[in-house]
Amino acid sequence: MAYPSWFSRRVILAAGASAMAIAAAPAFAQGEIKLGAVLSVTGPASFLGDPEKRTLEMVVDDVNAKGGILGRKVRLIVYDDAGDPNAARTFATRLLEEDKVTAMVGGSTTGTTMAMIPAFEDAQVPFISLAGAVQIIQPVKKWVFKTPHTDTMACEKIFEDMKKRNTTKIGMIAGTDGFGKSMRDECVKVAGKYGIEILHEESYGPRDTDMTPQLTNIKNKAGVQAVINPGFGQGPAIVTRNFKQLAINVPLYQSHGVASKQFIGLAGDAAEGVRLPAAALLVADKLPDSDPQKKVVVEYSKAYTTRTGQPVSTFGGHAYDGFMIWKEAVERAKTDNAAKVRDEIEKTKGYIGTGGIVNMSPTDHMGLDLSAFKMLEIRNGDWTIVQ
Amino acid sequence: MPELLQFAFSGLTVGAVYALVALGFTLIYNASDVVNFAQGEFVMLGGMVTVFLHLAGVPLPIAAALAIFATVLVGLALYAFAIDPARGSSAVTVIIITIGASIFLRGVAQVIFDKRFHALPHWFGSEPIRFGGAAILPQSLVVLAGAAIIVALIFVIIDRTILGRAILATAANRLAARLVGIPVRKIVALSFALSAAIGAVAGILVTPITLTSYDVGTLLALKGFAAAMLGGMGSAVGAVVGGILLGLAESFGAGLISSKYKDAIAFLIILATLFLRPQGLFGKKSVERV
Numbered sequence: 075m076a077y078p079s080w081f082s083r084r085v086i087l088a089a090g091a092s093a094m095a096i097a098a099a100p101a102f103a104q105g106e107i108k109l110g111a112v113l114s115v116t117g118p119a120s121f122l123g124d125p126e127k128r129t130l131e132m133v134v135d136d137v138n139a140k141g142g143i144l145g146r147k148v149r150l151i152v153y154d155d156a157g158d159p160n161a162a163r164t165f166a167t168r169l170l171e172e173d174k175v176t177a178m179v180g181g182s183t184t185g186t187t188m189a190m191i192p193a194f195e196d197a198q199v200p201f202i203s204l205a206g207a208v209q210i211i212q213p214v215k216k217w218v219f220k221t222p223h224t225d226t227m228a229c230e231k232i233f234e235d236m237k238k239r240n241t242t243k244i245g246m247i248a249g250t251d252g253f254g255k256s257m258r259d260e261c262v263k264v265a266g267k268y269g270i271e272i273l274h275e276e277s278y279g280p281r282d283t284d285m286t287p288q289l290t291n292i293k294n295k296a297g298v299q300a301v302i303n304p305g306f307g308q309g310p311a312i313v314t315r316n317f318k319q320l321a322i323n324v325p326l327y328q329s330h331g332v333a334s335k336q337f338i339g340l341a342g343d344a345a346e347g348v349r350l351p352a353a354a355l356l357v358a359d360k361l362p363d364s365d366p367q368k369k370v371v372v373e374y375s376k377a378y379t380t381r382t383g384q385p386v387s388t389f390g391g392h393a394y395d396g397f398m399i400w401k402e403a404v405e406r407a408k409t410d411n412a413a414k415v416r417d418e419i420e421k422t423k424g425y426i427g428t429g430g431i432v433n434m435s436p437t438d439h440m441g442l443d444l445s446a447f448k449m450l451e452i453r454n455g456d457w458t459i460v461q
Numbered sequence: 462m463p464e465l466l467q468f469a470f471s472g473l474t475v476g477a478v479y480a481l482v483a484l485g486f487t488l489i490y491n492a493s494d495v496v497n498f499a500q501g502e503f504v505m506l507g508g509m510v511t512v513f514l515h516l517a518g519v520p521l522p523i524a525a526a527l528a529i530f531a532t533v534l535v536g537l538a539l540y541a542f543a544i545d546p547a548r549g550s551s552a553v554t555v556i557i558i559t560i561g562a563s564i565f566l567r568g569v570a571q572v573i574f575d576k577r578f579h580a581l582p583h584w585f586g587s588e589p590i591r592f593g594g595a596a597i598l599p600q601s602l603v604v605l606a607g608a609a610i611i612v613a614l615i616f617v618i619i620d621r622t623i624l625g626r627a628i629l630a631t632a633a634n635r636l637a638a639r640l641v642g643i644p645v646r647k648i649v650a651l652s653f654a655l656s657a658a659i660g661a662v663a664g665i666l667v668t669p670i671t672l673t674s675y676d677v678g679t680l681l682a683l684k685g686f687a688a689a690m691l692g693g694m695g696s697a698v699g700a701v702v703g704g705i706l707l708g709l710a711e712s713f714g715a716g717l718i719s720s721k722y723k724d725a726i727a728f729l730i731i732l733a734t735l736f737l738r739p740q741g742l743f744g745k746k747s748v749e750r751v
Contacts, residue, residue, distance in 0.1 A: 121576070250721070276720045281680045283478065283671035286471040286596075287716030290464045308578040308672045319589045319596050320467070340580050340672055343587060 106149040107142070107410045109134070109400070110175035112165045112190060113204075114182035117156035122182040125390030126204055127152055128382050130179065133397050136377075143404050151175060157182070159189035166190040170197040176410040179396035181205050182389075191218055200403075200416040202396040204389070207256065211439040219419055219439040221395040221429055222388075223353070223446050225253075225304075228330045229261035231351040231447040232302060233268035235460070241299040241325075243271050245292035247313060249305035251280040253331050257304035273298055280309055286316045293322045300324050306331035311340035318344035325349060330447070333388070338455055349460065351447040353388045355428045357457050371428050391428030399425055399432065463594025468716040469709065474601035476708020478671060480608045481663030482685025483692065483700035484615065485656045491619070491695050492628045492652035495555045499539060499563040500685060501678025502570070503660025506532045508673035509570060511665050512579040521582070529661040535566070536657025540650045548646070563678060570675040581668040600669045607666045608701055611659055615697045618655075628652060632695075687727045691734050693744025702742060 111130055114123035134150040142148055151173050153165035162181070169175045170193060177200045181187035184207035191210070194201040194217050203210050203220040210220050236244065248258035254277075265272055274295040276288035292301055301324060303313050310332045317326050326348050328337070333352035338345045354361060358371040374394055375386040402425065403418035404410055422441060425432040430446025449460040485500040510531050514524035543562050547555055584603055589596035619625035630638040631648045639645050664673065671677070684707065692703025707727060715723040734741060 278715075278720060279724050281677075282723065283667075284471050284475045284712070287468050287712045288720045290467045290471075291716060294464055308674065311578070311580075311672060315587070318587075319598060321589075321591075321596065336577060340578055342580065 106147045107144075107404065108149050108151060108173060108175040109397075110166075110169035110173060110178040111150060111152045111180035112155050112162050112169065112178070112186065113152060113180050114157040114186060115152070115154040117158070119157040119183045121387070122204070122389045123154070123157075125378075125382075125384070125387045126180070126182055126393035127154075128384075129378060129390035129393040130397060132377065132381050133394060137401065143401055144408060144410075146410075152180075155182075155186050157186065159185045162186035163189040163193065166193040170194070170199060175199065176412050177400050177404075177415055178202065179204070179393065179400055184210065187220075191215060194218065198416075199412045200400070200419055202400055202419070204392040204396055208260070214437055214439055217416060219399070219434065221392045221399065221427070221432075221440070223330070223429060223442050224260070224440070225257040225329075226260040226264060227442065227444060227447060228257065228351050229264050229304075230268070231444050231449060232261075232327045232329075232349075233265065233270050234444065235349065235351075235449050236270060236300055236327075237268050239325075242269055243273050243297045243299050245274045245276075245295060245298040245301045246272050247276040247278065247285065247288055247292060247301065247303050247305075249280055249307070249309045250277050251306060251309075253306035254280075254304050254309070257329055257331070261302065261304060278305075278309060278313070280307060282309065283312060284316065285309075285313050286320060289313070289316050289320050289322065293320055298324060300327060302327040302329075304329045304331070308340060311337055314341040314348055315344045330388075333450070335385070338452055345452045345455070347452065349449060349451045352450050352457075353391065353429055353446065354448055355386060355388050355391045357448060357450065357459060358386075360457065360459055366426050366431065367428070370426055374428050388429070395425075395427035395429050395432070398427060464716065466593050467595035468712045470595050470597040470601070471716075472709030472712035473605060473705060474598070474670060474708070475711060476688075476705035477601065477604040477608050478663070478667045478681070478704070479684045479688040479707050480701040480704025481604070481611065481659065481666070482681050483688040483704045484608070484611055484697060485660045485663065486685060486689045487695060487697050487700045488615065488628075488652050488656045488659065490689075491632050493544075493555070493649045494552045494632060495544070495559065496686065496694075497653070497656060498556065498559045498682055498686075499566060499678075500656065500660055501680070501682030502563050502566040503532050503536060503657045503678075504664040504667075504681050505570060505673060505675065505678040506535060506566070507661030507664025508581070508668035508677070509574050509579070509664075509675065510661075512581060512668065512673065513574060515581065525665045528665060529658055532657045532661035532664075533654045536653040536660075537650060539657075540653040544653070545646065545650070563682065567676055567678060574675055576675060578672045578674045579668070580672050581665070583669045587669075598670060600666075604666045604670070607662060608704075611662065612697050612701050619697070624648075624651075684727050687731045690731055690741055693741025696741070696743040699741055699743030 113126050115127050134148050138147050155162035179202045181203040184205040187203040187205040201218050206222050208224040248254045278285050328350040330351050354367045355371045358375045361368045378386045403415050407414040407418045422434040430442040432441040434441035450457045451460050489497045507528050510528035511524045543558050583600045585599040627643045631645050688704035688707045689700050692699025711726050714726045
């Protein structure tokens with residue numbers, strides 16, 4: 075037999091289901107709104123996908139408890155790609171062809187997102203990605219949007235802070251992992267725009283346990299006024315410790331990649347004085363009441379911690395923003411029709427989310443500016459917001 | 462000049478870590494001709510169990526002792542459930558089993574502990590000792606001292622006790638060893654227990670410097686293996702010298718040539734050793750036993 079036995083059974087089941095659907099058609103014509111989500115819930119990127127899934131489930135339950143969108147319940151269909159772009163592509167096709175979703179909020183990593191984009195462009199269904207890279211929205215793709223800030227913005231935020239302090243000559247030490255490499259390239263690209271000159275560059279492997287040789291070289295380079303470390307994981311913590319060990323007397327800038335309490339714990343005393351850009355969500359309780367984002371970040375982090383018992387992460391926040399942008403677009407469009415919702419997503423203006431204030435346009439499918447980042451400095455083992 | 466001294470300090474620190482891992486390889490190899498690729502996981506377990514017991518409120522010295530004990534149990538279990546049932550298979554088969562065991566241990570650690578990085582406090586504070594314009598952490602000296610003590614212990618055990626003779630005899634010829642009344646299986650089990658203990662001690666000593674997580678074992682095992690090859694498989698002194706040479710080569714390579722090729726250095730050294738001196742610096746020429 076050419077097909078395994080489950081195939082025929084599924085065909086029969088599907089036929090039966092559709093027969094029932096047809097029978098019940100009048101009642102369901104304005105039935106559920108189907109929202110798809112392909113996320114990396116397990117696997118190496120589970121630190122992204124897991125909070126994203128929990129967040130989406132939380133907000134969907136919440137919306138449904140309050141009567142849904144336009145009086146219709148939202149049905150969330152989640153698939154786990156385990157971080158594998160091939161699996162993501164397969165699930166994307168399934169969402170579009172079998173589940174017939176009218177929008178998607180998902181794509182935890184840049185790899186899975188890029189693999190899924192062609193499917194959504196072909197099917198003409200809006201896709202709000204939760205991944206970081208700037209390639210997702212540049213060049214602009216008609217049906218693709220994203221909520222997280224980009225590496226480029228992190229570099230720009232850091233350079234902006236340096237410029238304010240009259241720092242123009244810097245050293246850079248970057249991890250050779252995907253995150254470190256991509257951010258390093260973006261930083262090199264925009265450094266000129268801020269009049270920053272990178273005098274010396276070093277790198278380290280994602281698993282290295284000692285970076286003193288590289289930092290010694292940076293220390294010995296005359297004229298370095300600050301050091302920037304694009305990286306992720308334990309590398310930046312070791313760089314920070316080695317930085318103190320060598321008593322290098324210039325400011326150290328870390329990236330948003332280490333914006334978590336865990337970093338302070340790992341780097342210990344050495345983290346004192348380190349500066350980094352981070353989303354407002356991370357410092358929800360420290361934002362001044364006048365901050366427009368204060369309300370949303372405090373509410374989201376309270377709801378998330380209560381429901382899951384876990385500390386809030388910016389990644390869950392991206393999923394929250396993606397869902398809310400889609401929800402508001404559906405409400406404005408007064409339908410879940412894919413094309414109309416897409417147009418409304420593109421018209422999103424002044425949406426205040428956990429990641430910043432979103433103003434989309436036909437040429438900007440992310441809609442964030444540098445105010446999405448807060449510049450933080452670590453003092454007494456805690457974040458402080460640098461004005 | 463201070464930068465050269467700094468590179469040397471860095472190389473010594475990293476090298477001492479490699480040396481401790483290489484030492485763990487040595488014992489099991491001596492007793493059973495097997496390269497135990499789960500050695501890195503022993504290092505991971507030593508560090509992670511200590512971290513989690515310490516987080517649970519257990520005082521550090523007791524947490525460390527319990528971690529060594531737990532790792533020894535894992536080592537014995539590894540022998541009893543994976544290695545012993547395969548006795549009589551070729552060394553290559555058993556080596557492949559150890560690779561499987563290392564993947565298994567990593568998976569279990571990921572579930573039991575978590576996927577995050579953890580640190581332990583430095584024993585004598587994190588204030589570096591400054592010397593000639595360079596800085597070294599007191600903990601690096603602890604790691605070096607630990608390596609020295611373990612080498613001395615292994616030397617005494619192997620060369621000066623009946624037990625050590627029994628280990629050597631087992632390695633030389635299992636059948637003959639059994640015929641003269643050596644409990645061969647117990648001896649091999651013991652070598653796994655000892656290696657696990659050495660691995661756990663290494664993990665506890667280095668975690669304040671290198672941090673730890675469920676998957677630190679893989680790269681440590683590779684680097685430790687390179688160090689053991691360089692020094693000569695089966696030689697305790699060779700393991701330490703190989704580890705420190707490898708660490709120095711990496712740090713001088715990163716400092717003087719380019720940090721981009723740092724990880725390649727270990728593998729170049731393995732290749733060079735295999736081509737030029739397959740028995741390693743301190744190894745005896747391998748003789749095919751018939």
